[in-house]
Amino acid sequence: MGTVVDSIKDAHVSFPGDKKIAVVFVLGGPGSGKGTQCAKIVENYGFTHLSAGDLLRAEIKSGSENGTMISNMIKEGKIVPAEVTINLLQKAMLESGNDKFLIDGFPRNEENRAAFENVTKIEPEFILFFDCPEEEMECRLLSRNQGRVDDNIETIRKRFKVFVESSLPVVGYYDLKGKVRKVDAAKTVNEVFDVVKDIFSPFHKKAE
Template sequence: MRVVLLGAPGAGKGTQAQVLVERLGFIHIATGEILRAAVREQSPLGIQVQAMMASGQLVPDRLMIALVEERLQQAGDRPCLLDGFPRTLAQAEALTQAGIKLDQVVHLAVPEAVLIRRLSGRRVHRPSGRLYHIDYQPPRVADRDDITGEPLNTRPDDDEATIRQRLMIYQAQTVPLIAYYQQQALQGRTRYVALEANQPAVAVSAQLLALFPQQTA
C-alpha cells in the first residue's frame, strides 16, 4: 500500500499522516528524511546528493525518484506514505514513468479562507517551541504561554502576506496533480478520493481510516 496525501499548507496533512503512522503502521517517507538518511549512510545515491547539496544545487527529480524507489524497496510489504513528493506535475509524471505505482491518492480539501485563518492563527512560545492556535488551541491567557506567562509570537511564515504567497505557489505547482491523479484513477492506475477536511481533525481521521479497511481489520 503506497499512499500520497495532497493538500495546501494548513490542510492538516501532518496531522493525518501521523494518524496513518500511529494507527496503521505506515512508514512515513518524507523527502527531507530520505535525503538526510542517504547522506548519512553514504550510499552511492547519498554521495551524489551530498555533493549537490554541498554546492547549493537542487536535487534533480530523477535522483529523488531513485531515492524514493530505494526507500520503498527497503520498506518491503509495509504500507508507505509519501510526504512532500510528488510536489509538481513533472515529478508525478516521472514517478509514473519510473513504474512506481501509487495505490491511493487522498486530497484534503479546505477552502482558502479557512487555510488562511488556520495558519495566521498559530502562535508560538519561542524559547520552548510550544504551539498554540487562537481558535483551536488557545492559551489560557491571550497571547501568553501557559507555563511561563511569557509573550507568544507569530512565526514569520505565518503572516497573511506570506501565507497567500505560499498558497499561490501551491496553486501553481501542486493543484495540477489533482487533475492528473483523477485521470490516473479513471484509467485504473490508482484510487483517488477528496476528503472534506474543513472539519475537526478526528472527523477527517475517521474518513481517512475508512479508506483502508484491510489495514484497520
C-alpha cells in the same frame, strides 16, 4: 563528490519483482493537516509515512552541496527537481523494509508524477487529497510556530500559489483515473480521521 542528481544516474535501485508495493500519495495545501492524519494512518494501518518535505529538509541539514541547492529553492517557494526527491524517496522506501507507504506532499507537479512512475514502476493505489480553504491553512501555519524557514507569511503565500498551479493538475490527472479520495480537511482532526478510516478500510488494521 557528486550530488544526488548525479548519483541517480548510477543508482539502479529497484524493488523486488515479487513484492507488491502499495503507495498512497497524500496531497493538500500547506497546513491542510496531512502530517497529523498520516501519523494516525501509520498507527492504525501499519503504513510507513514518508514526507517528501522531511526528506528534503534532512538533506539540507546534512550540509551537502545538494542540500544548499534545495534550501535556496525552498526559500524561493520553488519546486525541487523531480530526480532529487524521487531518489530520496526510493532510498527511504527500500530502507524501511515495508510494503505500504504514504508519500506525503508528493508528487508536487506533473513532472514529479511522471518521473516517479517511470523510475519506480509503481502506480499509486489512490490519492488522498485534503481539501482545505486557503484562509484556514494560513491561520494554521502562522499559529503552529515550528521555527521552519518556510513558515512566514510571504513564503506561505508563495507555497499556496505553487500548490494551486503545480499540484492541483496532478489531482486532476488521477481524478480522471478514479483514483482521488477527497477529504474536507477544514473539519476537526477526529472528524477528518473518521472519513480517512472509511477510505483505508480495504487495508488490514494493524494488529494490536
